Amino acid sequence: MTDKKVTIIAIIIGVIIGMGLVYKIKVVDTLSQLQVVAEKIKTNTSLAATRVEDCRSLPMGEAPCGGPSFYHVYSTVGSNVELLEELASEYQRLEKRLNYEEGAGGICVITPEPTLVIVDGNCAALDPRSPHMRGL
Numbered sequence: 562m563t564d565k566k567v568t569i570i571a572i573i574i575g576v577i578i579g580m581g582l583v584y585k586i587k588v589v590d591t592l593s594q595l596q597v598v599a600e601k602i603k604t605n606t607s608l609a610a611t612r613v614e615d616c617r618s619l620p621m622g623e624a625p626c627g628g629p630s631f632y633h634v635y636s637t638v639g640s641n642v643e644l645l646e647e648l649a650s651e652y653q654r655l656e657k658r659l660n661y662e663e664g665a666g667g668i669c670v671i672t673p674e675p676t677l678v679i680v681d682g683n684c685a686a687l688d689p690r691s692p693h694m695r696g697l
Contacts (some may be wrong), residue, residue, distance in 0.1 A: 606640030616684035623657035626669035
């Protein structure tokens with residue numbers, strides 16, 4: 562094999578390895594951003610309520626086939642609803658990007674919106690598939 566061919570092969574291998582590192586850096590960056598948004602959601606969420614009418618759930622994330630990954634339960638009494646909606650939108654955008662970056666696939670199951678109840682003075686999801694803060 563000539564020196565020129567060896568050099569070309571080395572360059573191709575270097576490019577392939579570099580692309581893998583860039584991919585990993587993108588995924589780590591997106592995961593980091595998701596964690597920051599999740600922490601902001603937790604910080605700005607109140608569950609305290611005396612009436613179930615004060616309880617709400619926000620669709621969160623983006624399942625690989627579309628629709629929310631889960632629902633986030635909160636109380637309108639002590640939560641900044643407008644901020645939570647903005648953060649939920651940002652979380653959805655980031656999870657959609659992560660799905661793209663990872664080439665995620667799924668079984669395309671629709672995540673049902675949970676039935677909300679009051680438990681010990683706090684809003685909660687009755688459906689065990691959508692517990693409060695799942696995924697955050």
